[in-house]
Amino acid sequence: MPPQPSIMTIGNFDGFHRGHQHILALAKSLADKHDDKLIAITFDPHPIAILNPGKTPTRLTTIERRIELLKAAGATEVVVLKPTRQLLAESPEQFVQQIVDQYHPIAFVEGADFRFGHERAGDINLLRQLAEQYNFTVHTPDTLNITLTNNHIAPVRSSLIRWLIGQGRVADAAVSLGHPYTLTASVVRGAQMGRKIGFPTINLCNGHTAAFQLPLHGVYAGTATFPHLPDQIFTAAISVGLKPTFENKQKQLFIEAYLLDTDLDLYDKTVHLSFTAWIRDQLAFSSVDDLIAQMHRDVAQVRCFALKNRHEPLAVTALQSQSDSR
Known part of the structure; x- marks a missing residue:
């Protein structure tokens, strides 16, 4: 045959x-x-x-x-x-x-x-x-072009997407990918400083993310999903950076997420952390109280973004792709 x-x-x-x-x-x-x-x-x-x-x-x-x-x-x-x-x-x-x-x-x-x-x-x-x-x-x-949020038209390339993510332009990366950019890693224990100030976070294992493109240091809106909880999507306020308000002599990178409206024990679980929108630069605050006040504002902004986009594909529907047939 x-x-x-x-x-x-x-x-x-x-x-x-x-x-x-x-x-x-x-x-x-x-x-x-x-x-x-x-x-x-x-x-x-x-x-x-x-x-x-x-x-x-x-x-x-x-x-x-x-x-x-x-x-x-x-x-x-x-x-x-x-x-x-x-x-x-x-x-x-x-x-x-x-x-x-x-x-x-x-x-x-x-x-x-x-x-x-x-x-x-x-x-x-x-x-x-x-x-x-x-x-x-x-x-x-035909080459597929996409229109970015600044109205720049560019052919879709993996190199462009890496650059966009590295610039914190995760909404444009989502348009290029057709889905939000996602990091997958195990949840590890941190110093639990977030828990002490009222914002318990999950921390991603740096060893699992080292080879992947990391977003620019800053705060993002996003979502978290877990293979062991297949029917649940958690809204997340995500921080990427060096935690400049706290002592970090080794300049260790932290990727952590505060999951809104949940207090589940997720240590050692695998998480898919997706980035959907840029919120702000990472800043060093003069006091922990100032940081807490800003985190409340960040969470409110993340929640507002999630409610606005819950009925449409995140960061994709507002922009247009087009084929270059020239």
């Missing part, structure tokens, strides 16, 4: 942003048309982690979440390749031949900036040349 033909798409897919979703939508339509498999190939870790570890980009998603999102978008199978030096040394032609031999593609769906093979020497034009040799087609959807 001949092998089932497949539709292929290859990429890092970190964050699985709206540009990636655009590519998967076209690939799925091709697969559905002829009842073919849709195979998505991704890499873990990022190839740069092998070739130039000092320049490894920060992550936007765990590999588990990436697989989950790719499958939800229609991938029949997700193949995770470990980018060994042997694999990264393959010429573009060798890489494509390996894919053809193993997966029997009848079509590739890739962005116009797709690169592959040793030193990223292969591009979409070479892939089209190889298509004639191996009898597959190549499809490149």
Whole structure:
């Protein structure tokens, strides 16, 4: 029996942003048309982690979440390749031949900036040349642009999303991703200073977040969900930074969240902490009382934001995406 033909798409897919979703939508339509498999190939870790570890980009998603999102978008199978030096040394032609031999593609769906093979020497034009040799087609959807809150129009890129998050522009990151940016980590015990001043927080394990893109130091509105509480979404006031009002000689980074209207014991649980809106810069207050007064204002602002957005997708519906067909 001949092998089932497949539709292929290859990429890092970190964050699985709206540009990636655009590519998967076209690939799925091709697969559905002829009842073919849709195979998505991704890499873990990022190839740069092998070739130039000092320049490894920060992550936007765990590999588990990436697989989950790719499958939800229609991938029949997700193949995770470990980018060994042997694999990264393959010429573009060798890489494509390996894919053809193993997966029997009848079509590739890739962005116009797709690169592959040793030193990223292969591009979409070479892939089209190889298509004639191996009898597959190549499809490149129009570049997907998004309109940011400052009305700037930009193509969706993982690098842009990392920059936006690093600037504290989490609402724009959510527009680009199609969902709020989320960090996943275990809840660990802190100094319990928040509990002493009336705002008990959950603290994220720094070891779990070290490889991920962290938002600019500041206070954010967001949500928290927990795998062991699948039906509950908690509104959260999130702080990222060095807790400058308190002594922090080691300059330790803290990512902590005050969950509104709950007092559950969540230590050692896994949390998905999502950032939906910027509230303010992180500040050093002259007294704890001043800090407490500001935290009351922060929580009121977070609550107002949550009530305003509870009937619509967070930070996404007000802005528009568009395809560049020029």
